[in-house]
Amino acid sequence: MGSKDWNDKRQGVLQRYRQLLPVTEHTPMVTLGEGGTPLVRSRRLGPRIGCPELYFKLESCNPTGSFKDRGMVVAVAKAMEEGHRAVLCASTGNTAASAAAYAAHCGLRSYIFIPQGYVARGKLAQAIAFGAIIVALEGNFDDALRLARQVAATHPIALVNSVNPHRLEGQKTAAFEIVDDLGDAPDMVFIPVGNAGNISAYWKGFVEYHRLGRAQRLPRMMGFQAEGAAPIVRGEPVEDPQTVATAIRIGNPASWHLAVAARDESGGTIAAVSDDEILQAYRLLAQEEGIFAEPASAAAVAGLLRMAEDHDLSEQRVVCIVTGSGLKDPETAETIPANIVPVAAELWAVEKALALV
Numbered sequence: 203m204g205s206k207d208w209n210d211k212r213q214g215v216l217q218r219y220r221q222l223l224p225v226t227e228h229t230p231m232v233t234l235g236e237g238g239t240p241l242v243r244s245r246r247l248g249p250r251i252g253c254p255e256l257y258f259k260l261e262s263c264n265p266t267g268s269f270k271d272r273g274m275v276v277a278v279a280k281a282m283e284e285g286h287r288a289v290l291c292a293s294t295g296n297t298a299a300s301a302a303a304y305a306a307h308c309g310l311r312s313y314i315f316i317p318q319g320y321v322a323r324g325k326l327a328q329a330i331a332f333g334a335i336i337v338a339l340e341g342n343f344d345d346a347l348r349l350a351r352q353v354a355a356t357h358p359i360a361l362v363n364s365v366n367p368h369r370l371e372g373q374k375t376a377a378f379e380i381v382d383d384l385g386d387a388p389d390m391v392f393i394p395v396g397n398a399g400n401i402s403a404y405w406k407g408f409v410e411y412h413r414l415g416r417a418q419r420l421p422r423m424m425g426f427q428a429e430g431a432a433p434i435v436r437g438e439p440v441e442d443p444q445t446v447a448t449a450i451r452i453g454n455p456a457s458w459h460l461a462v463a464a465r466d467e468s469g470g471t472i473a474a475v476s477d478d479e480i481l482q483a484y485r486l487l488a489q490e491e492g493i494f495a496e497p498a499s500a501a502a503v504a505g506l507l508r509m510a511e512d513h514d515l516s517e518q519r520v521v522c523i524v525t526g527s528g529l530k531d532p533e534t535a536e537t538i539p540a541n542i543v544p545v546a547a548e549l550w551a552v553e554k555a556l557a558l559v
């Protein structure tokens with residue numbers, strides 16, 4: 203591929219990385235403008251915690267506000283190529299928003315299975331707006347995925363969860379972009395772990411670029427689960443996972459073994475952070491960096507903050523993946539003490555309220 207092509211961030215991921223994706227001459231080159239997301243250097247948090255070369259990969263800038271769009275565009279394009287007229291997924295919210303968006307874009311029907319009461323409001327709003335058929339199950343994500351698999355196995359509907367290999371293929375392109383932007387792989391990648399597809403996809407992407415000679419080295423994959431939903435850390439499924447970070451509220455990850463392989467082959471870790479640590483990182487990221495992430499994304503930042511306490515990161519080039527936008531989860535934002543001052547619409551009152559007089 204010509205370097206001019208793959209460096210053009212305005213292309214969608216299917217076009218930009220088509221030679222490293224399962225794209226055939228029959229694959230519809232669909233895009234909503236996913237990928238090409240910013241890699242932003244930390245100005246305050248990194249220097250303060252002794253990690254001067256820290257970057258944030260803003261996957262929150264994807265069309266539906268999460269990294270899920272990278273995999274979904276590939277999964278939906280392949281579903282169309284295979285002649286499907288409908289897609290189905292189980293979701294904690296973001297997969298649903300993404301599947302519904304790409305289905306609408308392509309004129310397919312979308313069926314969404316969600317755990318009732320545990321989907322952040324913004325994500326549900328997206329699925330509703332895109333016209334998905336939403337099944338609210340009295341169960342958790344793991345129940346929803348089990349049922350989605352059963353329905354897809356017996357009906358002509360494409361399952362677009364990350365058990366669909368096209369999803370991980372699309373998601374690996376974020377690793378390509380990081381290398382394309384930095385000129386090599388970083389030393390460490392901090393990333394939240396839920397169903398464990400994304401950490402696996404990044405590792406696949408870094409390994410492929412390394413084999414192609416586009417990266418000279420490989421990063422350590424540093425994955426973080428929430429304490430109340432940490433099956434990989436505990437070494438066994440969690441029956442009733444609980445965490446404020448609903449996108450990683452998963453008790454039995456579909457890509458468990460791939461994630462463990464990514465951890466071990468990269469010399470990385472998968473550890474747990476508490477909801478308190480997640481909410482603290484969520485606030486720091488917003489108020490010290492101007493990055494509004496959803497709580498699941500903050501789990502990776504919480505992991506970094508903890509690691510910085512007892513590890514020397516001064517020589518490490520670190521990338522933290524901001525997997526989704528804070529706008530998706532207004533309920534959690536409302537837990538931050540707000541600086542809202544009610545004032546009469548008079549200049550003297552405004553100046554007095556701001557302590558300017």
Ligand SMILES: *Cc1c(COP(=O)(O)O)cnc(C)c1O
Nearest residue numbers: 296396397398399400498525526
């Ligand atoms: C899906 C998701 C995750 C977890 O990714 P997995 O591939 O399930 O491990 C983390 N953060 C956000 C915002 C997500 O949407």
